[in-house]
Amino acid sequence: MTASVLKSRAAVAWGAGKPLTIETVDVAPPKAGEVRVRIVATGVCHTDAFTLSGDDPEGIFPAILGHEGAGIVESVGEGVTSVQVGDHVIPLYTPECGECKFCKSGKTNLCQKIRETQGKGLMPDGTTRFSIDGQPIYHYMGTSTFSEYTVLPEISLAKINPEAPLEEVCLLGCGVTTGMGAVSNTAKVEPGDTVAVFGLGGIGLSVIIGAAMAGAGRIIAIDINESKFELARKLGATDCINPKDYDKSIQEVIVEMTDGGVEYSFECIGNVHVMRSALECCHKGWGESVIIGVAGAGQEISTRPFQLVTGRVWRGSAFGGVKGRSQLPEYVERYMNGEFKLDDFITHTMSLDDINDAFDLMHEGKSIRTVIHYNK
Numbered sequence: 001m002t003a004s005v006l007k008s009r010a011a012v013a014w015g016a017g018k019p020l021t022i023e024t025v026d027v028a029p030p031k032a033g034e035v036r037v038r039i040v041a042t043g044v045c046h047t048d049a050f051t052l053s054g055d056d057p058e059g060i061f062p063a064i065l066g067h068e069g070a071g072i073v074e075s076v077g078e079g080v081t082s083v084q085v086g087d088h089v090i091p092l093y094t095p096e097c098g099e100c101k102f103c104k105s106g107k108t109n110l111c112q113k114i115r116e117t118q119g120k121g122l123m124p125d126g127t128t129r130f131s132i133d134g135q136p137i138y139h140y141m142g143t144s145t146f147s148e149y150t151v152l153p154e155i156s157l158a159k160i161n162p163e164a165p166l167e168e169v170c171l172l173g174c175g176v177t178t179g180m181g182a183v184s185n186t187a188k189v190e191p192g193d194t195v196a197v198f199g200l201g202g203i204g205l206s207v208i209i210g211a212a213m214a215g216a217g218r219i220i221a222i223d224i225n226e227s228k229f230e231l232a233r234k235l236g237a238t239d240c241i242n243p244k245d246y247d248k249s250i251q252e253v254i255v256e257m258t259d260g261g262v263e264y265s266f267e268c269i270g271n272v273h274v275m276r277s278a279l280e281c282c283h284k285g286w287g288e289s290v291i292i293g294v295a296g297a298g299q300e301i302s303t304r305p306f307q308l309v310t311g312r313v314w315r316g317s318a319f320g321g322v323k324g325r326s327q328l329p330e331y332v333e334r335y336m337n338g339e340f341k342l343d344d345f346i347t348h349t350m351s352l353d354d355i356n357d358a359f360d361l362m363h364e365g366k367s368i369r370t371v372i373h374y375n376k
């Protein structure tokens with residue numbers, strides 16, 4: 001049976017800084033190598049807010065945002081073999097083709113196969129599957145999970161255990177995997193290490209979970225919003241500090257607290273000044289700082305080169321260095337085995353109609369993650 005155009009509820013971003021509006025969108029059937037998915041639930045991540053704000057150089061409008069979802073395959077295009085109708089899947093904004101130079105390198109998860117079209121809000125053939133009254137609406141991060149039905153390339157789907165609750169494991173589509181993966185794949189934290197985590201949103205708290213699982217001896221959590229400290233402690237932070245409580249720089253405070261600095265630090269905010277603090281609180285000779293936060297267009301990081309000459313390392317991490325198709329299903333299994341919990345992160349759930357409230361809660365610092373349930 002050939003699939004036909006579907007009507008779908010979607011939250012459409014018409015322009016930078018404008019609230020999303022709920023629309024009925026036409027979703028064309030998947031073309032060759034593509035899959036149409038019914039999204040069951042989606043988280044709202046700071047990166048969605050970043051693009052909506054207009055600070056994202058790749059932001060294109062009108063578009064359907066959303067990249068932290070989970071759903072069920074509704075139909076498949078020609079030649080699709082790795083998933084079938086009814087499979088449970090997590091959309092991947094970092095695909096895994098298995099054949100490009102990047103996939104074959106064994107050194108990175110940054111598959112480049114569809115990078116160019118994905119960055120332009122298009123499917124690999126250069127067109128979009130979304131429209132309203134014939135007006136094209138762009139895709140976002142190749143995922144567009146703020147539409148109940150969305151189309152993705154086959155290489156952008158991780159097939160997961162069908163028993164997993166989609167309303168929770170959607171968070172593995174971005175935030176939680178990004179934080180945990182940055183600890184285990186990028187930094188490779190070892191038992192006894194001291195770790196500093198800057199920013200205690202969904203990403204920073206996931207770094208704390210990962211660091212606790214890796215056996216870090218001391219986990220220093222830093223935020224200017226102290227309401228985040230309670231959950232940080234629950235997840236494994238040993239010290240919670242607010243930079244506003246000190247006259248000196250936060251890096252000086254941390255270096256003093258730790259007899260010379262931390263083994264690893266993680267910037268989970270997207271603030272270039274904090275990125276500098278995160279590097280400079282690392283221990284001389286070996287400390288490493290991982291940038292996870294996404295800074296605004298045109299911003300630059302700086303430090304004295306002497307910081308690096310004397311052994312500190314600055315690196316970055318996207319999607320926690322995790323290869324989505326081959327490694328994300330394992331994260332779902334680990335969650336199912338009870339190795340970590342996701343419900344702590346879900347401070348709010350709501351229907352798609354209320355999605356602008358999810359952005360407000362994030363900006364007000366009142367939520368960790370809001371999960372949108374399409375059946376609400």
Ligand SMILES: NC(=O)c1ccc[n+]([C@@H]2O[C@H](COP(=O)([O-])OP(=O)(O)OC[C@H]3O[C@@H](n4cnc5c(N)ncnc54)[C@H](O)[C@@H]3O)[C@@H](O)[C@H]2O)c1
Nearest residue numbers: 046047199200201202203223224225269270293294318319
């Ligand atoms: N690299 C990746 O693959 C990847 C993936 C997802 C998200 N991100 C980025 O990670 C960052 C965090 O995302 P999130 O969803 O956790 O965001 P969030 O808004 O939920 O959390 C950010 C936290 O930082 C705190 N903060 C803000 N300014 C601060 C300061 N000066 N000092 C200390 N704390 C401060 C806030 O109070 C908040 O608790 C964003 O930049 C997002 O775009 C990157």
Ligand SMILES: [Zn+2]
Nearest residue numbers: 045047174175
């Ligand atoms: Zn995200």
Ligand SMILES: [Zn+2]
Nearest residue numbers: 097100103111
């Ligand atoms: Zn590839």
